[in-house]
Amino acid sequence: MSAPLIPNLFGVCEVLVLAIVWIIDQILYALAGLIPPLTGLAQWFDPVARRRLGMGPLGSELLIVLVTWLIAVTIIVIWATLINLLTMMWVERKFYSRLQDRYGIMISIWSLPFWPFNRAHRPTHRGTGYLQNIADGVKLLQKENITPRNADSAMFHISPVLIASSTLMIFAALPWSSGFYVANLDLGILFIFAAFSLAPLGILIAGWSANNKYTLVGGLRAAAMLMAYEIPMILSVIALVFFTGSLNPLTIVRQQDRPLVSFGALSIPAWYVFSPQILGFIVFSVSMMAEMERIPFDIPEAEAELVEGWTTEYSGMRFGLVFGFKWLRMIAGAALIAILYLGGWSGPVFVTLSVGGVPVPIVPEEAWFLLKIYLISIVFIWISWSVPRVRIDQILNIGWKKLIPYSLGAIIIAAAAIASGLWSVG
């Protein structure tokens, strides 16, 4: 049983805020020597003075709480988009390049065109390629933002915002470990699904408003596809709820953090994928692949026949937004699979260091969770670069004729397992 690196995101942020406040307070005290009226303000920020004056703790002041919230949300957004999104894009581009027998992206810090990076006798584009996505982003920012003349301008511009914001909303309820989360909702999984299914609406709006035949067909394909994969996905989660009795991600992961069978020192964890939920796991993974719009199911933007599908008319950073946030949805999808079926952030802890009496795990929960997310994503990337794209009628057939019956079967199996006492709730 591992421990989180960040035991409580708000606690960490509050410590951070109070440390910043302390620095500001020292500056205020120094200024108060010159401008005496500042003393009151400085004392308001000073915990010692507050205690003496009979005021409540500083952490419960509305201003400090708001700033703490702001910092916590910023940390999650930066963590998700700036760190994990870029890493995921790099992993994908590097992985499929290797699959296709080529080097792939190679821009790195040594490619920067000024001293001390571009040194003589050193190849500039022979790095690991991590900065390629940043270079692409900068390139897209410089490009002109074109709105087609006959497009419905308001809807055309709302759609990328809708897609981007609804994708970020997922991360409000998605925990990264038992302490690293913004909101701990009782219906967290339901909230995540609700946020997930907002994006196809944005795709439909984008496809319709651009007033282009390719985007129109792409948008309508997204709408037709939505039903085919959302229903089996929700149904397989219903099968899972028979076992968990909860829709809270933290509870679901806690239930899986115990050994199922032990062979001496080794034990198989009680992940739901090793339970009668295996059928639901398969249905969920396939539908998640469609939800992510990865290649066997990426028909709304099938570039072979629809140029770039519903994103055809977007240019500049607006295109970058709708294109890049696909990877964010991929991270969220992989995280959901890990939480629901693969034990989330639970994993063995090998050594715990004691730093000033506080136990610090060598392999924290966040590391296990990221490892699972990236491994699941690599499997998805691997599949999507090895198979051709299916057709719209074929994905509807797969969704309605295969996935929905299988997910209903998963519900029956789960109910039978609970009713027969084979598996107990929670």
Add this chain to the structure above:
Amino acid sequence: MPEFWINMGPQHPMTHGLWNMKVKVDGETVTDAKPEIGYLHRGYEKIMEVREFQKNVVLTDRLCYVSSITWSHAYCLAVEKMMGIETPERGQWIRVVALELQRIASHLMWLAAYGPDLGLLTGLLWALRERELFLDLIQLMSGARMNQNYPRVGGVRNDLPDNFEAMCRRSIEHFLEKVDNEYQRVFQESKVFHMRTEGVGKISAAEAINWGVTGPNLRACGVNVDLRRLDPYEVYEEIDFEPQVWHDGGAGDSYARFVCRFNELRESCQIILQALEKMPKTGPYRVKAPRRAEGEGYAKTEDSRGEALFYVIGDGDDRPYRVKIRSPVFCTMAATPIMLRGNKLADSVAILGSVDVCVGEMDK
């Protein structure tokens, strides 16, 4: 939903070249299709009338830049028949090797383009990787990767280099291994690939013949027609090979066309190996062709895409009086609306990818 026309081209990822496929869709179903060509028309037949016989080889190279040697060879054959000269035996064997190398390179280009048509970009990279091997061999033989200008009226430009045979055998051995292990798995044994190609883009043998479809596309309909067998030119009658014809049910669909072309890769490798075996090791490879000629020359050869036909008339001058080119893709393109009707919009790409379009020779 009302039906509407969608332009697939002239600037569109689907079109391998500059042409326009207008498709009329009812929702996702294609109800009608209309190929529009002419964007790349260069007036070949007229340009060739003002150039000398030998210099026209350079032009015919550019008829289809992925299959240059087969086209300039067809032209040279027609001119040789008109002049009444015959290529020395070693020259003929060298031509066969060059033709089959070019056929493999051309088919690999088709395979590479067919992958992205179905959404499989890995296929593109893999096929282009092995195409490099054959471009290297062609470069070793002729000195150029593209537009080789290798066949000449009366023979070929130069003899084979010393190490050619060993390099050729090594490359083919490596390539056959890749075909069996990689292409076969990523294309033919993939279930999604079967879903996308089987039963789509069907055309019956009778209709294909009526519309003038030839080559691998006609062989996929179950018609055993291969000019290398039916009307052997050069030394093809001395080579033992099997034309790749689709024998099973479901003839004439995208999958059958894929399998016929795919198996031709293997068959061409066997032809090259045989040719290297049976080829006379020394001897002249070219005869001197007269500058001026009078008469008619007519040659039809099995190009990578079908029957390539050249008809050359000379009036005693040093340049042709009239040249007629019959392009296989031009005729196949006329039959594509039959293949497209009733299929899904996404299939229009898979079908047009499987017939292997080359706009250079289609528009001439």
